[in-house]
Amino acid sequence: MNFDDVIRSAYAHEGDSPRPRAAYWDDIGSPVGRIHVASGDDGRVRRIAFRIDRESFVDGLLAAGWLPLRDREANVALESQLAEYFEGARRRFDLDCDLDSLSPFTRAVLDYTATVHPGDWETYGGLAAMIGRPRAARAVGNALGDNPIPIVIPCHRILAARGRIGGYGSRMRGGIEIKRFLLGLEGVHPPP
Amino acid sequence: MPVHESYSPRAGSLRECRGRPLGRLSRLPCLRSRLNRLSTAPGIGSGAPSPLAAALAPDPLDLFERLVHEHYAMVYRFLYRVGGRDRPLAEDLCQEAFARALRARATLVAVEDHRAWLFRIAMNAYLNERRRGRPASLSDVREPAAPGRAVNPLADRVRDFIQTLPAKQRAATILRVIEEREYDEIALVLSCSPTAARANVSEAMRKIRARFGEEYQTR
Numbered sequence: 001m002n003f004d005d006v007i008r009s010a011y012a013h014e015g016d017s018p019r020p021r022a023a024y025w026d027d028i029g030s031p032v033g034r035i036h037v038a039s040g041d042d043g044r045v046r047r048i049a050f051r052i053d054r055e056s057f058v059d060g061l062l063a064a065g066w067l068p069l070r071d072r073e074a075n076v077a078l079e080s081q082l083a084e085y086f087e088g089a090r091r092r093f094d095l096d097c098d099l100d101s102l103s104p105f106t107r108a109v110l111d112y113t114a115t116v117h118p119g120d121w122e123t124y125g126g127l128a129a130m131i132g133r134p135r136a137a138r139a140v141g142n143a144l145g146d147n148p149i150p151i152v153i154p155c156h157r158i159l160a161a162r163g164r165i166g167g168y169g170s171r172m173r174g175g176i177e178i179k180r181f182l183l184g185l186e187g188v189h190p191p192p
Numbered sequence: 193m194p195v196h197e198s199y200s201p202r203a204g205s206l207r208e209c210r211g212r213p214l215g216r217l218s219r220l221p222c223l224r225s226r227l228n229r230l231s232t233a234p235g236i237g238s239g240a241p242s243p244l245a246a247a248l249a250p251d252p253l254d255l256f257e258r259l260v261h262e263h264y265a266m267v268y269r270f271l272y273r274v275g276g277r278d279r280p281l282a283e284d285l286c287q288e289a290f291a292r293a294l295r296a297r298a299t300l301v302a303v304e305d306h307r308a309w310l311f312r313i314a315m316n317a318y319l320n321e322r323r324r325g326r327p328a329s330l331s332d333v334r335e336p337a338a339p340g341r342a343v344n345p346l347a348d349r350v351r352d353f354i355q356t357l358p359a360k361q362r363a364a365t366i367l368r369v370i371e372e373r374e375y376d377e378i379a380l381v382l383s384c385s386p387t388a389a390r391a392n393v394s395e396a397m398r399k400i401r402a403r404f405g406e407e408y409q410t411r
């Protein structure tokens with residue numbers, strides 16, 4: 001006697017399989033070196049990273065709970081807008097950003113940062129006051145250092161007191177050079 | 193300002209290893225670690241491959257994408273069946289299994305039977321989840337039959353019964369009967385010998401026959 005047919009019918013018609021929770025990544029050249037980018041399947045930008053090797057970038061996406069899949073198509077809008085920005089042909093980005101996984105404080109810092117116009121700048125202390133945390137200038141600096149989507153969320157426009165350059169990127173060497181370059185593109189030249 | 197001139201990409205990524213003279217390859221740290229880890233995949237790799245084979249191995253990220261494309265749905269369905277048709281559980285475990293596979297990419301490029309290896313990671317993820325105390329799901333979380341599907345009460349009860357069997361017997365039975373895998377592959381998935389894989393299927397079938405044999409005959 002063979003039960004195989006009963007078992008097969010018991011497990012037939014199991015419905016659709018879901019798609020993986022993926023982050024679609026790519027890398028592009030730029031005047032500040034290779035840039036890695038990633039977007040979600042909803043089209044929102046999830047990551048922009050300077051000066052990182054491919055393996056570390058992919059591991060960062062994994063650690064955030066996404067399966068990294070290389071896909072230029074998913075990043076076409078982001079990549080073309082970045083290219084235009086570096087050519088000086090674009091000042092504002094028209095993109096949705098995925099900041100869902102960030103803490104409310106970091107989110108508030110980055111939301112405010114996104115409102116600072118090109119050619120303009122704010123200070124860490126000024127930003128802290130604007131979001132109702134006037135004593136949190138240092139925490140603002142840390143939150144900006146963890147900005148997952150630099151350039152598009154223009155954390156380079158947030159400077160130290162009296163418009164000095166401040167810092168850029170919490171885990172990156174040479175970040176200040178990049179910050180100065182981006183500000184220069186926008187016509188801002190802070191003292192050291 | 194030519195900021196980019198000060199930037200040099202970190203040497204040593206796997207892609208950069210390819211195309212270099214073979215004599216120097218084995219001295220590169222990335223390849224050394226890849227060769228070292230081959231011995232940690234018993235039964236799946238075919239022994240230590242030559243340095244040439246390692247040098248010609250596919251880029252691990254490209255390979256990973258191909259595996260997601262080819263096997264994600266199949267691994268999901270396996271977890272869905274083994275886990276008692278618990279869709280959220282199967283979704284989480286499938287995502288986790290592929291994440292683990294990518295984290296172990298040094299092994300990924302070395303194994304021969306990628307499908308069996310992915311199923312093995314998925315099975316281990318399921319067993320770990322069970323050990324952590326997420327209860328085995330029974331009919332309470334079972335999805336209702338799809339509309340229009342023929343009602344087969346015996347099949348539904350057999351499925352519920354299979355859900356009460358030990359996880360390895362259940363997995364072996366699903367792999368053998370539904371997925372039609374060879375015992376060698378089932379053995380790789382369950383981390384056991386082909387003989388033990390066959391014994392798991394036989395034991396499950398014996399229990400199913402003992403429980404439903406009479407009913408089946410008089411159907």
